[in-house]
Amino acid sequence: MAHVLLKKKLLAKITAVIRNFWWAGVQEEDASQPLHLRAWEDICRDKAQGGLGIKRIDLVNKSLLIKMAWSIASYQDPYLSAILKAKYYPSNSFWTAPLHTPRSIFWASILKIKNYLHEHSFYQIAKGNTNIWSQPWVASWNNMHDRLQDNAPRTSIPNIVSDLWIQHTKHWDTQKIELFFGPQSVQEVTKIQIINHHHDDYLCWDTSITGTCTAKEAYLMLANQNPAPINNQGSRSLPQPILHILNIIWRNSLLQPRLKTFTWRLLRQALATGQRAGRFSQHIDEKCACCGNLETDNHLFFSCHFARAVWFAGTPSIRTDLLPQGPQGVQQEVSSLITPTTSMQEIQRLITTMWFLWKARNDLRFNKKEWKVSHVLHAVKADIHISHTITQELQNQPSAPTQPQNTAPPHNNTLPPFPGTRCYVDAAITPDAQRSNQDKLALEF
Ligand SMILES: [Zn+2]
Numbered sequence: 001m002a003h004v005l006l007k008k009k010l011l012a013k014i015t016a017v018i019r020n021f022w023w024a025g026v027q028e029e030d031a032s033q034p035l036h037l038r039a040w041e042d043i044c045r046d047k048a049q050g051g052l053g054i055k056r057i058d059l060v061n062k063s064l065l066i067k068m069a070w071s072i073a074s075y076q077d078p079y080l081s082a083i084l085k086a087k088y089y090p091s092n093s094f095w096t097a098p099l100h101t102p103r104s105i106f107w108a109s110i111l112k113i114k115n116y117l118h119e120h121s122f123y124q125i126a127k128g129n130t131n132i133w134s135q136p137w138v139a140s141w142n143n144m145h146d147r148l149q150d151n152a153p154r155t156s157i158p159n160i161v162s163d164l165w166i167q168h169t170k171h172w173d174t175q176k177i178e179l180f181f182g183p184q185s186v187q188e189v190t191k192i193q194i195i196n197h198h199h200d201d202y203l204c205w206d207t208s209i210t211g212t213c214t215a216k217e218a219y220l221m222l223a224n225q226n227p228a229p230i231n232n233q234g235s236r237s238l239p240q241p242i243l244h245i246l247n248i249i250w251r252n253s254l255l256q257p258r259l260k261t262f263t264w265r266l267l268r269q270a271l272a273t274g275q276r277a278g279r280f281s282q283h284i285d286e287k288c289a290c291c292g293n294l295e296t297d298n299h300l301f302f303s304c305h306f307a308r309a310v311w312f313a314g315t316p317s318i319r320t321d322l323l324p325q326g327p328q329g330v331q332q333e334v335s336s337l338i339t340p341t342t343s344m345q346e347i348q349r350l351i352t353t354m355w356f357l358w359k360a361r362n363d364l365r366f367n368k369k370e371w372k373v374s375h376v377l378h379a380v381k382a383d384i385h386i387s388h389t390i391t392q393e394l395q396n397q398p399s400a401p402t403q404p405q406n407t408a409p410p411h412n413n414t415l416p417p418f419p420g421t422r423c424y425v426d427a428a429i430t431p432d433a434q435r436s437n438q439d440k441l442a443l444e445f
Helices: 008-024 059-071 076-086 103-121 141-148 172-180 183-190 217-224 240-251 257-267 274-278 296-301 307-314 329-335 344-367 373-396
Strands: 121-124 202-205
Touching: 059 103, 059 183, 059 202, 076 103, 103 121, 103 217, 103 240, 121 240, 141 344, 172 183, 172 373, 240 329, 257 329, 257 344, 296 307, 296 329, 296 344, 307 344, 307 373, 344 373
Parallel strands: none
Antiparallel strands: 121 202
């Protein structure tokens, strides 16, 4: 995943496995296709945008490769960078490596995603030792050859960035820049900030605050490149109050993950109620197993006589027949129950009650097991009690002793021992202690 750009077909298969698992859990090999009641695109959105924050596998694959390409370009692993340079671009830089040479699948994958590195990385100038012709130090760096002026003296062509500075200073020599690259370049180059340090110029990732490219930063860049607009029509709509409630739910530490995911499915209209699931198959009964009315979200959780009895018997008691009804269905009713002033404990009670109404419905529909109102109320009480006990135990646990810092041995650029099967692609290894370090290099792909 981190070393090979996977084919779209394979990525689609992996995504299908993840989707099926999310909707139906572990399945038998010959199990029927589960219902997918919400677009995968909506599920993969960030939680702040109404999704579940599940990562898209194709973007994960690309982001890991971008991170790998970044490591090569910034010499984080000098051995790896040195071997690849010797093999694929001995006379060029990583940035100007030729594209059409025989190559391993690893290097081919790096070349395919290198355009992202071109778009989002640049050298922060400090010492001025960046090569003018082959490293991204200015937006138009790869056109510098075309900009070279006809009347420029061929005997003193600048090679590194500091050659364009006034001697013994860190100030741009505008006359020299214009002489070699024309007036257009002067404007562009003099905008570049120079750091007043003596260390080497270093590579920066432009979408990261720290300037370092990580797989996470690369993923965020890819995910934000072409964000699909949030659909405000039909069942995929996400009104602002519902988005607000979802954000409250994710932050509520009293709710267990299963209750949070359940609430997401309820509010994103992705629960397999009779009416919703019945659209996909005539074998699915659209009617409520309790009373025979059409089983909508609204009916199941608030209008059915069983649900009304549960809410009425709860503490505090709620008359669900008095809740506002509207075209948004269950979203509207939940919005009227959970407001910005509702306490976390009350939200926990409301969500847990809905969860057990759902459990009672499933037991009746699939197991012919009937729940009583008191049974639901006891289950809600017990679940909240267990949740509180677990939360308190977690809070009372002594915190792990702080690890003394800087205990890790310094990185000496040597590779760890590697028993077992390895796949060597661009270099080989002989575990012979008598040989030189160069011979002992291995690329772990
Ligand atoms: Zn009913």
